[in-house]
Amino acid sequence: MDMTASAHAAALWAGLHLLLLLVLSVLVVRQRRLHHVALGDGGVPALNHAIRAFGNATEYVPAGLIGIAVLAFAGAPPMVVHVVGLTLFAGRVAHAVGLSRSGDASLPRSLGVVLTWLAYLAGAVALLFYAIP
Template sequence: MDATASAHAAALWVGLHLILLLVLSLMVVRQRRLHGVVLGDADIPKLVQAVRAFGNATEYVPAGLVAIAVLAMVGAPPMVVHLSGLLLLAGRVSHAVGLSRSGGASILRSAGVILTWLAYILGGVALIFYAIP
Protein backbone atom coordinates (compact mmCIF):
# COMPACT_ATOMS: atom_id res chain seq x y z
CA MET A 1 0.00 0.00 0.00
CA ASP A 2 1.06 3.58 -0.60
CA ALA A 3 1.84 4.86 2.90
CA THR A 4 2.21 8.42 1.63
CA ALA A 5 -1.32 8.46 0.19
CA SER A 6 -2.69 7.08 3.47
CA ALA A 7 -0.77 9.71 5.44
CA HIS A 8 -2.13 12.47 3.20
CA ALA A 9 -5.66 11.12 3.67
CA ALA A 10 -5.18 11.11 7.44
CA ALA A 11 -3.81 14.67 7.33
CA LEU A 12 -6.92 15.82 5.49
CA TRP A 13 -9.31 14.36 8.06
CA VAL A 14 -7.28 15.49 11.08
CA GLY A 15 -7.21 19.01 9.63
CA LEU A 16 -10.96 19.04 8.96
CA HIS A 17 -11.73 17.78 12.46
CA LEU A 18 -9.50 20.44 14.00
CA ILE A 19 -11.43 23.09 12.08
CA LEU A 20 -14.71 21.57 13.29
CA LEU A 21 -13.50 21.75 16.90
CA LEU A 22 -12.44 25.36 16.39
CA VAL A 23 -15.85 26.31 14.94
CA LEU A 24 -17.66 24.61 17.82
CA SER A 25 -15.39 26.39 20.30
CA LEU A 26 -16.12 29.74 18.65
CA MET A 27 -19.84 29.03 18.97
CA VAL A 28 -19.38 28.62 22.72
CA VAL A 29 -17.41 31.87 22.93
CA ARG A 30 -20.09 33.68 20.92
CA GLN A 31 -22.84 32.50 23.28
CA ARG A 32 -20.75 33.41 26.34
CA ARG A 33 -20.20 36.94 25.03
CA LEU A 34 -23.81 37.33 23.95
CA HIS A 35 -25.05 36.42 27.44
CA GLY A 36 -22.16 37.81 29.49
CA VAL A 37 -21.28 34.43 30.98
CA VAL A 38 -17.63 33.92 31.91
CA LEU A 39 -17.83 30.51 33.59
CA GLY A 40 -20.36 27.74 33.31
CA ASP A 41 -23.55 27.99 31.30
CA ALA A 42 -25.86 30.00 33.63
CA ASP A 43 -28.66 27.60 32.60
CA ILE A 44 -29.03 29.49 29.31
CA PRO A 45 -30.34 26.89 26.83
CA LYS A 46 -28.39 28.13 23.78
CA LEU A 47 -25.16 28.28 25.79
CA VAL A 48 -25.80 24.83 27.27
CA GLN A 49 -26.35 23.46 23.75
CA ALA A 50 -23.17 25.10 22.41
CA VAL A 51 -21.12 23.80 25.34
CA ARG A 52 -22.50 20.28 24.89
CA ALA A 53 -21.96 20.31 21.11
CA PHE A 54 -18.31 21.23 21.67
CA GLY A 55 -17.96 18.88 24.64
CA ASN A 56 -19.49 15.96 22.80
CA ALA A 57 -17.17 16.48 19.85
CA THR A 58 -14.15 16.59 22.17
CA GLU A 59 -15.32 13.33 23.69
CA TYR A 60 -15.59 11.46 20.38
CA VAL A 61 -13.19 13.09 17.91
CA PRO A 62 -9.83 12.29 19.59
CA ALA A 63 -10.31 8.51 19.58
CA GLY A 64 -11.52 8.64 15.99
CA LEU A 65 -8.48 10.65 14.95
CA VAL A 66 -6.19 8.18 16.69
CA ALA A 67 -7.81 5.39 14.68
CA ILE A 68 -7.38 7.38 11.45
CA ALA A 69 -3.72 8.13 12.20
CA VAL A 70 -2.90 4.54 13.12
CA LEU A 71 -4.70 3.25 10.03
CA ALA A 72 -2.38 5.46 7.98
CA MET A 73 0.65 4.28 9.96
CA VAL A 74 -0.09 0.60 9.33
CA GLY A 75 -0.58 1.23 5.63
CA ALA A 76 -4.33 0.83 5.35
CA PRO A 77 -5.61 1.80 1.90
CA PRO A 78 -6.37 5.53 1.58
CA MET A 79 -10.03 4.63 0.90
CA VAL A 80 -10.33 3.09 4.38
CA VAL A 81 -8.77 6.19 5.94
CA HIS A 82 -11.06 8.45 3.90
CA LEU A 83 -14.18 6.48 4.75
CA SER A 84 -13.33 6.51 8.46
CA GLY A 85 -12.68 10.25 8.35
CA LEU A 86 -15.83 10.99 6.37
CA LEU A 87 -18.07 8.94 8.65
CA LEU A 88 -16.60 10.58 11.75
CA LEU A 89 -16.83 14.11 10.38
CA ALA A 90 -20.35 13.62 9.02
CA GLY A 91 -21.38 12.17 12.36
CA ARG A 92 -19.89 14.95 14.43
CA VAL A 93 -21.24 17.73 12.19
CA SER A 94 -24.68 16.15 12.11
CA HIS A 95 -24.72 15.74 15.88
CA ALA A 96 -23.48 19.29 16.49
CA VAL A 97 -26.06 20.82 14.15
CA GLY A 98 -28.84 18.75 15.71
CA LEU A 99 -27.79 19.69 19.23
CA SER A 100 -27.36 23.36 18.32
CA ARG A 101 -30.92 23.50 17.01
CA SER A 102 -32.57 21.69 19.91
CA GLY A 103 -31.58 20.37 23.30
CA GLY A 104 -33.94 17.44 22.84
CA ALA A 105 -33.80 14.35 20.70
CA SER A 106 -33.58 14.94 16.95
CA ILE A 107 -32.97 13.03 13.76
CA LEU A 108 -29.69 14.88 13.17
CA ARG A 109 -28.40 13.99 16.63
CA SER A 110 -29.39 10.35 16.16
CA ALA A 111 -27.81 10.23 12.71
CA GLY A 112 -24.68 11.80 14.17
CA VAL A 113 -24.38 9.13 16.82
CA ILE A 114 -24.94 6.34 14.30
CA LEU A 115 -22.38 7.73 11.84
CA THR A 116 -19.85 8.20 14.65
CA TRP A 117 -20.36 4.64 15.83
CA LEU A 118 -19.98 3.38 12.26
CA ALA A 119 -16.66 5.24 12.04
CA TYR A 120 -15.58 3.61 15.31
CA ILE A 121 -16.65 0.16 14.08
CA LEU A 122 -14.90 0.57 10.73
CA GLY A 123 -11.76 1.92 12.36
CA GLY A 124 -11.71 -0.71 15.07
CA VAL A 125 -12.30 -3.66 12.74
CA ALA A 126 -9.77 -2.38 10.21
CA LEU A 127 -7.15 -1.85 12.91
CA ILE A 128 -7.68 -5.36 14.25
CA PHE A 129 -7.41 -6.70 10.68
CA TYR A 130 -4.10 -4.87 10.12
CA ALA A 131 -2.79 -5.96 13.51
CA ILE A 132 -2.91 -9.62 12.49
CA PRO A 133 0.32 -10.51 10.63
Protein backbone atom coordinates in the same frame (compact mmCIF):
# COMPACT_ATOMS: atom_id res chain seq x y z
CA MET B 1 1.55 -0.03 -0.06
CA ASP B 2 2.37 3.65 -0.40
CA MET B 3 1.92 4.98 3.13
CA THR B 4 2.33 8.55 1.90
CA ALA B 5 -1.13 8.55 0.32
CA SER B 6 -2.65 7.10 3.49
CA ALA B 7 -0.84 9.68 5.60
CA HIS B 8 -2.20 12.46 3.37
CA ALA B 9 -5.71 11.05 3.78
CA ALA B 10 -5.27 10.96 7.57
CA ALA B 11 -3.93 14.53 7.51
CA LEU B 12 -7.02 15.68 5.60
CA TRP B 13 -9.40 14.24 8.19
CA ALA B 14 -7.32 15.43 11.14
CA GLY B 15 -7.31 18.95 9.68
CA LEU B 16 -11.06 18.95 9.04
CA HIS B 17 -11.82 17.65 12.53
CA LEU B 18 -9.58 20.32 14.06
CA LEU B 19 -11.47 22.97 12.09
CA LEU B 20 -14.76 21.51 13.32
CA LEU B 21 -13.55 21.72 16.93
CA LEU B 22 -12.44 25.32 16.34
CA VAL B 23 -15.84 26.28 14.90
CA LEU B 24 -17.66 24.66 17.82
CA SER B 25 -15.34 26.47 20.26
CA VAL B 26 -16.02 29.81 18.58
CA LEU B 27 -19.76 29.16 18.83
CA VAL B 28 -19.37 28.68 22.60
CA VAL B 29 -17.41 31.92 22.93
CA ARG B 30 -19.98 33.77 20.82
CA GLN B 31 -22.80 32.59 23.10
CA ARG B 32 -20.78 33.48 26.21
CA ARG B 33 -20.21 37.02 24.94
CA LEU B 34 -23.79 37.44 23.78
CA HIS B 35 -25.19 36.42 27.17
CA HIS B 36 -22.34 37.81 29.33
CA VAL B 37 -21.55 34.43 30.91
CA ALA B 38 -17.94 33.83 31.88
CA LEU B 39 -18.23 30.36 33.43
CA GLY B 40 -20.76 27.57 33.08
CA ASP B 41 -23.90 28.07 31.05
CA GLY B 42 -25.58 30.77 33.15
CA GLY B 43 -28.88 28.96 32.71
CA VAL B 44 -28.91 29.98 29.04
CA PRO B 45 -30.18 27.07 26.92
CA ALA B 46 -28.40 28.21 23.74
CA LEU B 47 -25.10 28.42 25.61
CA ASN B 48 -25.65 25.02 27.20
CA HIS B 49 -26.32 23.51 23.76
CA ALA B 50 -23.16 25.09 22.34
CA ILE B 51 -21.10 23.85 25.29
CA ARG B 52 -22.45 20.31 24.93
CA ALA B 53 -21.94 20.28 21.15
CA PHE B 54 -18.29 21.23 21.67
CA GLY B 55 -17.87 18.92 24.66
CA ASN B 56 -19.40 15.95 22.90
CA ALA B 57 -17.13 16.45 19.89
CA THR B 58 -14.09 16.60 22.17
CA GLU B 59 -15.20 13.29 23.69
CA TYR B 60 -15.37 11.43 20.36
CA VAL B 61 -13.00 13.13 17.90
CA PRO B 62 -9.64 12.41 19.60
CA ALA B 63 -10.10 8.62 19.73
CA GLY B 64 -11.39 8.65 16.16
CA LEU B 65 -8.37 10.61 14.95
CA ILE B 66 -6.02 8.25 16.76
CA GLY B 67 -7.68 5.35 14.96
CA ILE B 68 -7.37 7.14 11.61
CA ALA B 69 -3.70 7.92 12.21
CA VAL B 70 -2.90 4.35 13.23
CA LEU B 71 -4.75 3.05 10.15
CA ALA B 72 -2.51 5.20 7.96
CA PHE B 73 0.59 4.13 9.88
CA ALA B 74 -0.42 0.45 9.58
CA GLY B 75 -0.59 0.80 5.81
CA ALA B 76 -4.34 0.79 5.26
CA PRO B 77 -5.27 2.01 1.78
CA PRO B 78 -6.23 5.69 1.55
CA MET B 79 -9.83 4.71 0.71
CA VAL B 80 -10.18 2.96 4.09
CA VAL B 81 -8.82 6.04 5.85
CA HIS B 82 -11.22 8.25 3.87
CA VAL B 83 -14.26 6.10 4.63
CA VAL B 84 -13.57 6.15 8.37
CA GLY B 85 -12.65 9.86 8.33
CA LEU B 86 -15.69 10.93 6.30
CA THR B 87 -18.09 8.84 8.38
CA LEU B 88 -16.71 10.25 11.63
CA PHE B 89 -16.74 13.81 10.29
CA ALA B 90 -20.30 13.55 8.96
CA GLY B 91 -21.40 12.07 12.27
CA ARG B 92 -19.79 14.78 14.33
CA VAL B 93 -21.18 17.58 12.15
CA ALA B 94 -24.70 16.12 12.19
CA HIS B 95 -24.57 15.62 15.96
CA ALA B 96 -23.27 19.15 16.55
CA VAL B 97 -26.00 20.66 14.36
CA GLY B 98 -28.70 18.69 16.15
CA LEU B 99 -27.38 19.44 19.62
CA SER B 100 -26.77 23.11 18.87
CA ARG B 101 -30.41 23.56 17.92
CA SER B 102 -32.01 21.72 20.82
CA GLY B 103 -31.22 19.55 23.79
CA ASP B 104 -34.03 17.22 22.77
CA ALA B 105 -33.69 14.15 20.59
CA SER B 106 -33.56 15.02 16.91
CA LEU B 107 -32.84 13.39 13.57
CA PRO B 108 -29.43 15.12 13.18
CA ARG B 109 -28.36 14.06 16.69
CA SER B 110 -29.48 10.47 16.13
CA LEU B 111 -27.83 10.33 12.72
CA GLY B 112 -24.68 11.79 14.24
CA VAL B 113 -24.55 9.10 16.92
CA VAL B 114 -25.12 6.32 14.40
CA LEU B 115 -22.48 7.63 11.99
CA THR B 116 -19.97 8.15 14.80
CA TRP B 117 -20.49 4.61 16.06
CA LEU B 118 -20.22 3.26 12.51
CA ALA B 119 -16.94 5.11 12.08
CA TYR B 120 -15.67 3.66 15.36
CA LEU B 121 -16.77 0.17 14.34
CA ALA B 122 -15.31 0.41 10.82
CA GLY B 123 -12.09 1.83 12.22
CA ALA B 124 -11.83 -0.89 14.85
CA VAL B 125 -12.46 -3.68 12.36
CA ALA B 126 -9.96 -2.21 9.90
CA LEU B 127 -7.35 -1.78 12.65
CA LEU B 128 -7.78 -5.40 13.72
CA PHE B 129 -7.52 -6.53 10.10
CA TYR B 130 -4.31 -4.54 9.50
CA ALA B 131 -2.88 -5.67 12.85
CA ILE B 132 -2.57 -9.20 11.52
CA PRO B 133 0.70 -9.50 9.59
